[in-house]
Structures are given as structure tokens and as C-alpha cells.
Amino acid sequence: MNDFSFAMLMPMMPELFLAVSGMLLLVLGVFHGDKSSSAIGWLCVLAFAVTTSLLLQNSWVETKVLNGMFVMDQFAGVLKLLILAGLMVSVALSIRYIEDEKMARFEYPLLILFSGLGMMLMVSANDLLSLYMGLELQSLALYVLASIRRDNVKSSEAGLKYFVLGAISSGMLLFGASLVYGYTGSTNFIVIGDTLAAGLSVGALIGMVFLLAGIAFKISAVPFHMWTPDVYEGAPTSVTAFFALVPKLAALGLLIRVLFEAFPTAAMQWSQIITILSALSMGVGAFAALQQDNIKRLLAYSSIGNMGFALVGLAAASPEGAASILVYMTIYMVMTAGTFGVVLSMRRNGVALENISDLSGLSRNCPSSAYALAILMFSMSGIPPLAGFFGKFMVFKAAVGAEMYGLAVFGILTSVVAAYYYLRIIKVMFFDEPVPVFEKGAPFVRRLVVGLSVLFVLVFVLNPSPLVSISRDAVSVFFNG
Amino acid sequence: MLNHILSLQIFLPLLGVLLILAIPKLSDNGARWIALIVTTAVFGVSLCMMGQYQTGMADLQFVEKSTWFPALNLQYHVGVDGISVYFVLLSTFLTPICIVSCWHAIEKRVKEFMIAFLVLETFMVGTFCALDSILFYVFFEGVLIPMFIIIGVWGGARRVYSAFKFFLYTLLGSVLMLIALLYLYMQTGTTDITLMADNNLDLNVQIWLWLAFFASFAVKMPMWPVHTWLPDAHVEAPTAGSVILAGVLLKMGGYGFLRFSLPILPDASAYFADMVFWLSVVAIIYTALVALVQEDMKKLIAYSSVSHMGFVTLGIFTGTQQGVDGAMFQMLSHGIISAALFLCVGVVYDRLHTREISRYGGLVKNMPRYATVFMVLMLGSVGLPGTSGFVGEFMTLMGSFQVNTYVAVFATTGVVFGAAYMLVLYRRVIFGQQKNADAAAMPDLTRMEFAYLVPLAVMAILFGIAPGLVMKNISPSVSNLIQIYQYNKTPDAPLRLSAVKAQTIEGNHHE
Numbered sequence: 001m002n003d004f005s006f007a008m009l010m011p012m013m014p015e016l017f018l019a020v021s022g023m024l025l026l027v028l029g030v031f032h033g034d035k036s037s038s039a040i041g042w043l044c045v046l047a048f049a050v051t052t053s054l055l056l057q058n059s060w061v062e063t064k065v066l067n068g069m070f071v072m073d074q075f076a077g078v079l080k081l082l083i084l085a086g087l088m089v090s091v092a093l094s095i096r097y098i099e100d101e102k103m104a105r106f107e108y109p110l111l112i113l114f115s116g117l118g119m120m121l122m123v124s125a126n127d128l129l130s131l132y133m134g135l136e137l138q139s140l141a142l143y144v145l146a147s148i149r150r151d152n153v154k155s156s157e158a159g160l161k162y163f164v165l166g167a168i169s170s171g172m173l174l175f176g177a178s179l180v181y182g183y184t185g186s187t188n189f190i191v192i193g194d195t196l197a198a199g200l201s202v203g204a205l206i207g208m209v210f211l212l213a214g215i216a217f218k219i220s221a222v223p224f225h226m227w228t229p230d231v232y233e234g235a236p237t238s239v240t241a242f243f244a245l246v247p248k249l250a251a252l253g254l255l256i257r258v259l260f261e262a263f264p265t266a267a268m269q270w271s272q273i274i275t276i277l278s279a280l281s282m283g284v285g286a287f288a289a290l291q292q293d294n295i296k297r298l299l300a301y302s303s304i305g306n307m308g309f310a311l312v313g314l315a316a317a318s319p320e321g322a323a324s325i326l327v328y329m330t331i332y333m334v335m336t337a338g339t340f341g342v343v344l345s346m347r348r349n350g351v352a353l354e355n356i357s358d359l360s361g362l363s364r365n366c367p368s369s370a371y372a373l374a375i376l377m378f379s380m381s382g383i384p385p386l387a388g389f390f391g392k393f394m395v396f397k398a399a400v401g402a403e404m405y406g407l408a409v410f411g412i413l414t415s416v417v418a419a420y421y422y423l424r425i426i427k428v429m430f431f432d433e434p435v436p437v438f439e440k441g442a443p444f445v446r447r448l449v450v451g452l453s454v455l456f457v458l459v460f461v462l463n464p465s466p467l468v469s470i471s472r473d474a475v476s477v478f479f480n481g
Numbered sequence: 482m483l484n485h486i487l488s489l490q491i492f493l494p495l496l497g498v499l500l501i502l503a504i505p506k507l508s509d510n511g512a513r514w515i516a517l518i519v520t521t522a523v524f525g526v527s528l529c530m531m532g533q534y535q536t537g538m539a540d541l542q543f544v545e546k547s548t549w550f551p552a553l554n555l556q557y558h559v560g561v562d563g564i565s566v567y568f569v570l571l572s573t574f575l576t577p578i579c580i581v582s583c584w585h586a587i588e589k590r591v592k593e594f595m596i597a598f599l600v601l602e603t604f605m606v607g608t609f610c611a612l613d614s615i616l617f618y619v620f621f622e623g624v625l626i627p628m629f630i631i632i633g634v635w636g637g638a639r640r641v642y643s644a645f646k647f648f649l650y651t652l653l654g655s656v657l658m659l660i661a662l663l664y665l666y667m668q669t670g671t672t673d674i675t676l677m678a679d680n681n682l683d684l685n686v687q688i689w690l691w692l693a694f695f696a697s698f699a700v701k702m703p704m705w706p707v708h709t710w711l712p713d714a715h716v717e718a719p720t721a722g723s724v725i726l727a728g729v730l731l732k733m734g735g736y737g738f739l740r741f742s743l744p745i746l747p748d749a750s751a752y753f754a755d756m757v758f759w760l761s762v763v764a765i766i767y768t769a770l771v772a773l774v775q776e777d778m779k780k781l782i783a784y785s786s787v788s789h790m791g792f793v794t795l796g797i798f799t800g801t802q803q804g805v806d807g808a809m810f811q812m813l814s815h816g817i818i819s820a821a822l823f824l825c826v827g828v829v830y831d832r833l834h835t836r837e838i839s840r841y842g843g844l845v846k847n848m849p850r851y852a853t854v855f856m857v858l859m860l861g862s863v864g865l866p867g868t869s870g871f872v873g874e875f876m877t878l879m880g881s882f883q884v885n886t887y888v889a890v891f892a893t894t895g896v897v898f899g900a901a902y903m904l905v906l907y908r909r910v911i912f913g914q915q916k917n918a919d920a921a922a923m924p925d926l927t928r929m930e931f932a933y934l935v936p937l938a939v940m941a942i943l944f945g946i947a948p949g950l951v952m953k954n955i956s957p958s959v960s961n962l963i964q965i966y967q968y969n970k971t972p973d974a975p976l977r978l979s980a981v982k983a984q985t986i987e988g989n990h991h992e
Contacts, residue, residue: 466552
């Protein structure tokens with residue numbers, strides 16, 4: 001165990017590379033100042049690309065390093081791929097936006113990079129300590145990102161709110177972790193799982209509940225969702241896009257691993273908690289969004305609702321359910337990327353717009369983005385044959401398979417309510433009278449992201465199988481023995 | 482080609498969509514022509530399919546099966562039998578007519594309109610061909626997207642309200658069906674509609690599933706009291722939208738009952754038959770009375786549709802050969818006649834831009850040809866012997882008479898009311914004084930309008946005097962369905978029914 005060699009760190013290679021390149025870019029940024037922000041942005045994208053290729057070359061067979069703190073397996077691999085894709089898209093979408101908004105600072109892409117590093121560590125965490133470290137690395141970067149426009153009241157407020165509430169949730173998480181450690185004698189997921197298999201103790205269960213509460217905050221599940229609308233609205237839109245795309249995926253990945261590795265024997269207990277979180281999230285997400293006029297707030301509630309749908313899969317506590325979450329989140333991520341691609345292009349006279357009414361008559365002013373957004377909204381509301389339907393289909397199939405009919409019926413009914421506000425966006429674009437046109441000249445990357453996302457949504461129906469198979473393979477690590 | 486004749490009909494319209502999208506700087510007329518040519522070609526393929534259809538065979542024909550979603554064992558499985566083949570034909574027949582009918586009526590965003598219609602055709606044909614339940618659901622619900630756009634963009638003054646109402650009503654119904662389909666999938670391990678009937682579901686379970694399906698199909702049908710979206714949608718939709726809505730989309734509900742409720746959930750179907758009977762009777766009488774007092778032509782025909790669909794649900798749940806045959810025939814006949822009636826309304830609407838009945842009058846003087854065609858269709862809708870409307874109503878009534886005399890008696894009075902409102906409509910629009918100069922100055926049917934209305938009127942008469950033309954293909958499949966239904970319906974259903982009642986009584990005691 002003491003014979004340390006770098007070869008043992010091979011499974012961590014992508015993370016190490018990302019960390020080192022992040023630091024190098026930081027040095028570069030310090031020397032060249034804010035004018036280098038777009039160059040650093042593209043270099044970050046390049047770093048993500050290289051990390052992705054390193055990840056793909058890495059072996060995805062389950063290996064543990066650092067005394068079992070860090071695990072690399074199929075599940076972590078798939079999630080990291082998704083995270084890296086989300087990071088690339090987030091940075092690529094931001095570069096032009098932060099220039100337009102005159103907030104181009106070289107720290108911006110780097111903060112995304114470091115939070116991404118935290119996420120990659122999160123999904124590989126196999127120990128409560130590495131879990132916490134990954135989570136905090138991610139969160140601290142996110143707090144700063146939310147308030148990156150420090151001269152703007154809303155942005156600072158968003159950052160502060162996020163930070164204070166995030167700190168409370170971290171506290172809960174740590175308290176839960178200490179309870180679990182106290183009652184099981186270990187911070188390692190596997191050991192915790194084995195100990196609890198011998199007998200569930202109330203203390204460990206209470207610890208688990210606190211852990212869940214902490215993580216529920218990160219994925220903005222109701223009743224831990226209060227920060228989401230304010231942060232989404234206050235943060236610059238490009239940051240909101242990033243918040244919507246990646247962090248929740250990582251937190252969900254973490255949640256899945258904790259629950260299935262450390263607490264499989266308490267499945268009955270946590271399934272109840274997740275059921276309630278899920279039902280509340282779907283309900284609040286659907287009803288609260290009805291009244292929103294700001295598209296970012298609307299998308300915030302929509303993301304709360306979507307987390308609820310994803311949690312339906314987790315509540316099923318079955319392999320099928322776990323796989324369905326990955327399917328759901330992948331599809332959701334693609335749709336969100338496209339949606340924010342359009343929202344980022346909403347500007348007039350050099351000012352970014354955020355109201356739904358600003359989209360009025362978009363179908364006549366800019367048909368291509370109107371159609372793209374319409375298709376994405378139909379998909380978000382889960383209408384077949386678009387991709388969004390299959391996400392919902394998978395999670396509800398898992399719920400029905402686990403005989404959770406009440407949750408399935410409730411969830412699918414809230415999806416009808418949610419359909420109303422997605423349709424409202426379509427209505428504004430297509431049925432209302434046009435208002436002055438947006439500025440022309442959306443950058444190529446943004447159009448590419450929107451285009452790819454729409455294409456995915458449209459053609460997913462032709463071959464939905466691979467994504468499901470990959471997700472099943474990924475979660476199989478938790479269920480094979 | 483014969484092996485893929487159904488896929489050809491499903492996906493050919495999408496080719497049209499790609500063409501419209503791919504050709505740069507396509508003129509509006511170009512889009513119209515592409516849509517017309519493609520949909521006519523699809524109709525041609527449908528006719529070829531009819532030519533190859535083997536009469537007298539109850540089984541599914543032109544079956545195609547290939548993997549679609551292997552991870553979940555879902556298949557691209559399509560095929561038609563006597564129950565679905567005419568709906569396919571109806572869809573492909575009405576679509577080109579719709580496109581011709583709105584040649585001049587739709588002036589803005591023509592390309593988008595044509596794309597929406599082509600996509601709609603894909604979904605409609607797909608719904609009637611699909612034999613995998615999830616595939617069916619995908620097509621069935623996909624219809625909402627183009628229809629929402631059609632009503633919302635090209636509709637009348639209250640189009641936004643109507644489009645939302647249409648979308649949310651139907652969505653609410655269908656999502657419950659999705660849960661039921663998932664449950665059936667879990668229980669039977671298959672999504673194949675033809676294999677799902679082979680289940681041993683308990684009556685208690687069947688009841689819940691049946692209600693979930695009912696939520697979907699009853700809204701789509703629409704049955705009283707969930708019909709309120711239909712008048713709104715019809716009134717606000719552009720003519721072509723109303724035609725498809727009345728001609729094809731309403732039939733999806735009836736088709737669903739025949740494909741899912743009867744064969745897969747026979748016990749529950751028998752259990753709920755009485756409820757459906759009475760809902761149907763209410764629909765037949767009540768909505769006929771409502772139609773009587775309408776001032777808007779489209780609304781009147783919309784309510785008449787609800788009333789006519791009442792006969793369909795009545796016929797289906799009799800579970801007898803005549804009843805179901807009659808329901809099938811009624812659906813086809815209504816598909817032709819009500820579609821044609823909406824086209825007739827569209828004709829005068831295009832000229833005067835109002836649907837108010839009182840704005841018209843005495844049209845027989847300046848529009849004699851219109852009056853003639855309208856008369857044939859009106860009489861068809863009334864159910865005059867010799868028109869297709871009569872055959873359907875007569876057979877469903879005969880079927881229901883065998884099962885429940887009271888229901889048959891009440892339903893028959895609906896025929897009288899049906900005559901009342903249609904005749905009143907006809908008198909007020911066609912006969913009487915020419916009160917308004919602009920209405921009196923309207924020109925008669927153009928050659929194009931004549932060309933698409935006459936075939937529909939001819940078919941209304943043809944099927945009225947020779948119903949055997951279609952019944953010969955429908956009946957074998959229906960009798961097959963009835964056999965499955967009667968066989969699967971457990972002989973001791975009444976016993977189990979009483980057991981359920983005993984249970985609930987027991988449950989009440991416990992409380």
C-alpha cells in the first residue's frame with residue numbers, strides 16, 4: 001500500500017490534467033489580464049476536449065485509488081463524459097456573451113473549469129470526505145460565478161444568497177456525514193454499506209437524512225429549492241445556462257452513488273424520502289412556473305420540476321430507475337443547452353432581455369430560432385415523438401415497474417400543468433404580434449449548439465436504444481454483486 | 482413495395498416536409514404544389530393498398546415488423562385489418578382535399594401550414610397502423626403538435642384559448658393512458674397490441690386501466706361531458722383544420738376503444754358498458770338540443786359531431802356484431818359527411834368571412850349548385866335512408882336494442898333531433914329571404930370547390946345504397962374482435978362483479 005507510484009494514479013489522469021491545465025491557464029490569465037478572456041475560454045474548451053480524450057482512453061473497469069477514496073468505473077465514466085460535454089457547451093456559449101455584456105474576465109472560464117473539476121471528483125467520490133471535497137470545490141466556484149458581475153445588485157444578491165444557503169446545506173451534509181461516520185465507523189461508502197447490511201441503526205439513518213437534505217439542496221429539490229429562482233434570475237444568463245446544464249447532473253450522480261453504494265439496505269427508507277422530494281418538486285415546479293414572466297425564473301422552476309421527474313426514477317430504487325435518471329438527465333441537458341442558446345441571443349440595443357414578452361412574434365422576426373425554441377419547448381413538455389417524451393417515458397416506466405402508481409399518476413398530471421407554461425412560450429412566439437427584432441448575428445457556436453440540440457430532439461425517436469443501453473451499463477456497477 | 486406499403490404511407494409525407502424545407506426560396510405556390518402532389522401520391526398508395534387488400538380476411542395485413550427500441554423490446558410493428566384500413570384511407574383521402582380547400586384561404590405562412598399538414602398526415606396514418614402500443618402512443622399524441630400550431634396560428638379570433646384548451650384537454654387524457662400502457666407492459670411483458678389481449682388481469686385492475694384508457698379516448702371522441710374543447714377548437718380552427726379534426730382525429734377515440742378497451746380489458750368494458758350507454762344517450766340527446774340553438778354554423782356542426790359520436794360509443798360497447806359494425810360505419814360516414822359539411826361552411830366563410838347563420842339566407846338563388854351539394858350532405862348527416870348516415874345509425878341502434886332497450890329508445894329520439902337542427906340550419910342558410918346584399922351577391926361554387934365537394938357527396942350516397950362495399954372488409958375483423966371480446970370476458974364476470982361489490986360493502990363495514 002505504501003509503494004506509491006504515479007501509475008497508480010492513472011484512473012485520475014483526466015482530473016489531474018484538468019487541474020494542472022487550469023492552474024497554467026490561471027497563470028496565463030494573470031499575466032495577460034482580462035483581454036485574454038476569450039483566448040482562455042477557448043483554451044479551456046481545448047482542455048476539456050483533451051480531458052475527454054484522456055477519459056475515453058482510460059480504462060473504465062472499476063478501480064479504486066487513494067485508499068478507496070476515488071473510484072473510476074463505468075458510471076463515473078459516463079457521467080464525466082456528460083459533464084465535460086456540458087462544460088464545453090457552457091464555456092463555448094459564454095465567450096461571446098460575456099464580451100457583449102462587458103463582463104469578460106479571464107477568471108470566468110477558469111471558474112467553470114474548476115467547478116467542473118469538482119464535479120468530476122464528485123461523481124468519482126467513494127468516500128464521504130472526497131464527496132465533501134468535490135462538492136465544495138464545485139460549490140465555491142459556483143458561488144463566485146453567480147456574483148461575477150459584482151457591480152450589479154442582482155448578481156451580487158444571487159451570489160450571496162447562493163453562498164449562505166449553500167453553506168447551510170453543506171453544514172447539514174457534514175452533520176449527516178459525521179453521524180454516519182459515528183454509527184458505522186467509516187467514511188468509505190463500501191464499508192458503510194457493509195456495516196449497515198449487518199443492521200440498520202437509527203443514528204445512521206438520521207445521518208443519511210441529513211446527507212440527503214444537503215444534496216437535495218444542490219439539485220434544488222423542493223423544499224430545498226428556494227435559492228434556485230433568485231440565483232437563476234440574478235446570475236448573468238450565461239452563468240444561468242451553466243447552472244442549468246451541469247451541476248445538477250453531477251449532484252444527481254453523486255446522490256445515486258451514495259444511495260446505491262452506501263445505503264442500499266436502507267432503500268425502503270430513502271425511497272420514501274425521495275418520493276416526497278420528487279412529488280413536491282414536480283408540483284411546485286409545475287404550478288409556480290405558471291405565474292412567471294421572466295424566462296430565467298421560468299426555466300428555474302422548470303428545472304425544479306425536471307429534477308422532480310428525474311427523482312421519480314430514483315424513488316423506484318431499481319436498476320431500471322437508476323438508468324432512467326441518466327437517460328432523463330442526458331436528454332434534459334441537450335434540451336436545456338438549446339434553450340439557453342436561444343435565450344442568450346435575446347438582445348436588443350445592446351441589452352440582454354429576459355422577459356417572455358420580449359419573444360413576441362419571434363416566428364416572424366427570426367423564424368429559425370422561433371422554430372428551434374418551439375421544438376425544444378414541445379420536447380420539454382414531453383410530447384412524442386420528440387426526445388423529451390422518452391425521458392419521461394423511462395422514468396415513469398421505472399416508477400410503474402416499482403409499483404409506485406400514485407407517484408407516476410401524480411407526476412404525469414403535473415407534466416400536463418407544466419405543458420401549459422411551455423406552450424405559453426410557443427404562444428408568445430407564434431400567436432402574438434411581433435415586437436422589434438433582436439440583434440442579428442448570433443455567433444456560430446451558439447447557432448451550432450441550438451442546431452445540434454434540435455436535431456437530437458427530432459431524430460432521437462429513430463434510435464433511442466443506445467442511450468438506454470449505455471445508461472443501463474453505467475448503473476450496472478451498483479447492482480452486480 | 483407491397484412489403485412496405487404502410488411505411489410508405491406513413492413516411493412519404495415527411496419527404497414532402499423535407500422537400501419544402503430543402504428547396505431554397507420556394508414560393509408559396511411551390512409549397513402548395515409539393516404538399517398537394519405528395520399527399521395525392523400518398524392517397525394513390527392507399528388505393529393500391531386497398532386494391533391488394535384481401536377481402537374476407539380478419540387478420541392483419543401488410544404487417545411490417547422490425548426492431549425500433551431493442552433496449553426496451555419495443556418494435557416498429559405496423560399492420561392494418563378491417564378496422565383500421567378504412568381510417569388510413571380516410572386520412573389519406575381527406576388530406577389532399579384539405580390542401581386544395583385552403584389553396585386561397587391560407588395566405589400567410591403557407592410553407593409552415595403545409596409542413597404542419599404533412600406532419601399531421603404522418604401521425605394520423607401512423608396512429609391507425611401502429612400495432613405496438615408505445616408506437617401507437619407516439620403517433621397518437623404527436624398529432625397534438627401540428628394541430629396546436631394549425632389552430633393557434635391560422636385560427637380565428639379566440640384561437641389561442643381554443644388551441645390551449647384542445648392541447649391540454651387531450652394531453653391530460655392521454656398521459657393517463659400512458660401510465661396504463663406502462664402497467665400493461667409490465668404485466669404482460671409485451672407492448673404488442675395483438676398479444677396484450679392475452680392477459681389474466683383481475684377485474685379490479687382492469688377497471689383502473691379501463692378508466693385510464695377511457696380518459697384518453699373519451700376526450701378524443703369526444704364524449705359528453707368532456708366534449709367542451711371540440712366546439713371551441715372547431716370554431717377557431719381554419720377550415721382545413723376542422724375537416725381533419727372532424728374527419729379523422731375524432732375517430733382516433735373510437736379506434737382506441739376498439740383496439741384497446743374491448744379486446745384487452747373485456748371484463749371492465751362489460752362492467753362499464755351501462756355507464757357508456759347512458760353517457761352516449763346524454764350526448765346524443767343533449768348535444769343535439771344544444772346544436773339546435775347555435776348561431777354559429779361551425780359550432781352547430783361541431784355539436785352535431787358530438788351527438789353522432791354518441792352513436793359510435795353506443796355501438797362499440799354493445800359488444801355485438803351489428804353494434805360494432807354500425808359504429809365503424811358511423812365513424813366512416815361521419816368522417817366523410819362532417820368533413821364535407823365543414824368544407825361547405827368554409828366555402829361561404831371564404832366569401833363572407835362570417836359563420837353566423839343569420840348573415841346568410843336564400844343562398845339557393847345565387848348558389849344553386851352549392852345548395853344541391855349542401856342538401857345531399859345535410860340529408861346524409863340527418864341519416865336519411867339512402868345515405869351513409871342512415872346505415873350507421875340504424876345498425877348501432879339495432880345493436881343496442883339487443884342489449885338495452887331503454888337506451889335504444891332514447892337514442893332513437895336523437896335521430897329526430899338530428900333532423901331538426903340540420904333542417905333548421907339548411908332552411909336558414911339556403912332558403913328564406915335574401916336579407917343581406919353581400920350574401921346574395923356571393924358567386925356559386927368555383928370549379929375547384931365543386932371538384933372536391935362532389936366526390937364527398939357521391940360517397941355519402943354510394944355508401945348509403947351499397948354499404949356492403951366497405952362492410953365486406955370491416956365485418957370479418959369486427960367479428961374476430963367480438964369473438965376475442967366475448968371469449969376473454971370471463972363467463973363468471975357477474976360473479977366476480979358481485980365479489981367486488983361484496984368487498985366494497987365489507988370495506989364500508991370496516992369504516
